[in-house]
Amino acid sequence: MEINERIIVTGATGGMGAAAVEALAKEGHPVLMACRNLKKAQATRADILSRVPGAKLEIGLVDLASLDSVRAFAESVEPGSVSALFNNAGVISRGFSITEDGLENTFSVNYFGPSLLTRLLLxxxxxxxxxxxxxSLTCRFVSIxxxxxxxxAKDFRQLITYARAKRAMVSFSQELARRYPLLHVNMADPGVVGTDMIDLGWWFDPFADVLVKPFFKTPxxxxQPALRALREEKQNRYYVGKQCKAIPARYINPFLDKSIWEETQKIIKL
Ligand SMILES: NC(=O)c1ccc[n+]([C@@H]2O[C@H](COP(=O)([O-])OP(=O)(O)OC[C@H]3O[C@@H](n4cnc5c(N)ncnc54)[C@H](OP(=O)(O)O)[C@@H]3O)[C@@H](O)[C@H]2O)c1
Structure with a gap:
């Protein structure tokens, strides 16, 4: 990617999203920060500008838990104005909840919202x-x-539902690459990172914050794996830690990918 190419980063108010915006801005990329909370986005933007004066940072509003909001955001993007998309936003919902579209919230934010956004931006x-x-590395423990x-509500388990939503993203990513062979579609697994996401609402969170979080990676x-993946010139590479590898064999299942793609298409009404 050329340094003047504009990149959309979703979840740009959070740990790794904000870190990505700052790193990309330092390289000279204009960034469209796709966020759901305007005040938080403005504060993040001001904070980054204080360290990277002159950075070209715009804010776009999108709530990935709302398919209408995703459609409105995608509509607002000028054709030809963006060269890259980093689907970073994510959430681990504490309990079962349903969005305005009748979808489970964790799935909506981590999977349906980003899938629809990607398809509409293509x-x-x-x-x-x-x-x-x-x-996420949690994908390896589930099947979908x-x-x-x-x-x-009966199926919902905080981490298993999250892992399944991410696993669906692994399938989507591969099917997208299959259907659009010229795209550079790649995945990044950041490992365990000390951000707000890992406060799961459990009783031991305050202890974990003091005792364990300092040993996790910083945002x-x-x-870094995602930033390297953004520069990748091939397809279907899997970035984890310092490695860039082929997609692990456990995730390779073109029949599954196709069926997940088709079912998703019905759900997001494309
Ligand atoms: N932290 C880890 O150990 C870890 C491990 C594996 C994968 N990941 C993945 O890495 C990505 C970044 O996570 P993080 O650790 O940096 O988490 P984070 O600090 O909690 O940031 C999450 C970001 O997603 C945004 N977001 C949440 N719900 C949204 C919605 N409905 N619409 C739009 N944006 C929404 C948040 O916005 P608000 O500020 O408005 O809440 C925030 O900007 C996620 O996809 C996560 O699943 C994280």
Whole structure:
């Protein structure tokens, strides 16, 4: 990517999103910070500008838990104005909740919102755009099928639902690469990073903050695989830690990817 190319970063108010914006701004990239909370986004932008004066940072509002909001945001992006998309935003919902679209919230923010956003932006991006999807090591502990996309209150388990939403993203990422072979679609797994996300609302969180969090990666370090993935000139590379590797065999299942893509398409009404 050329340094003047504009990049959309979702979840730019959070740990790794904000770290990515700052790193990209330092390299000279204009960034469109796609955030749901305007005040937080303005504060993050001001903070980054205090360290990177002259950075070209714009804010766009998008709530990934609302398909209408995703559509409105995608509509606001000028064709040809962006070269790369970093699907970074994510959440681990503490309990079962349903969005205005009737979808489980963790799935909506980590999977349906980013999938719809990516699909709607495709006609506005160059054919060889760079797209990076943030996934998670938790994916390795779960399997999914079409039914997993719509967990019920009975199925909901905080970390398992999150892992399944990320696993769906792994499938989406591979199917996207298959259907759009000129795109540079890649994935990044940041490892365990000391951000707000890992406060799970459990009784021991305050102890974990003091005793364990200091040993986790910083957002600046955790986001490095994603930053490298953004520059990748191939497809379907999997960035984890300092490694860039082929997608692990456990995630390779083109039949599953196709069925997840088709079911998703129905759910997001594309
Ligand atoms: N931290 C880890 O150990 C870890 C490990 C593996 C993968 N990841 C992934 O890395 C990515 C970044 O996470 P992080 O650790 O930096 O978490 P974070 O600090 O909690 O940041 C999450 C970001 O997502 C945004 N977000 C949440 N719900 C949203 C919604 N409905 N619409 C739009 N944006 C929304 C948040 O916005 P607000 O500021 O408005 O809440 C925030 O900017 C996520 O995809 C996460 O799943 C993290």
């Amino acid at each position: 006609p506005k991006l160059p054919q060889d755009a760079h797209i990076v999807n943030m996934v 099928d079409e039914a997993s996309l719509r967990p019920t 600046q370090s955790g986001v």
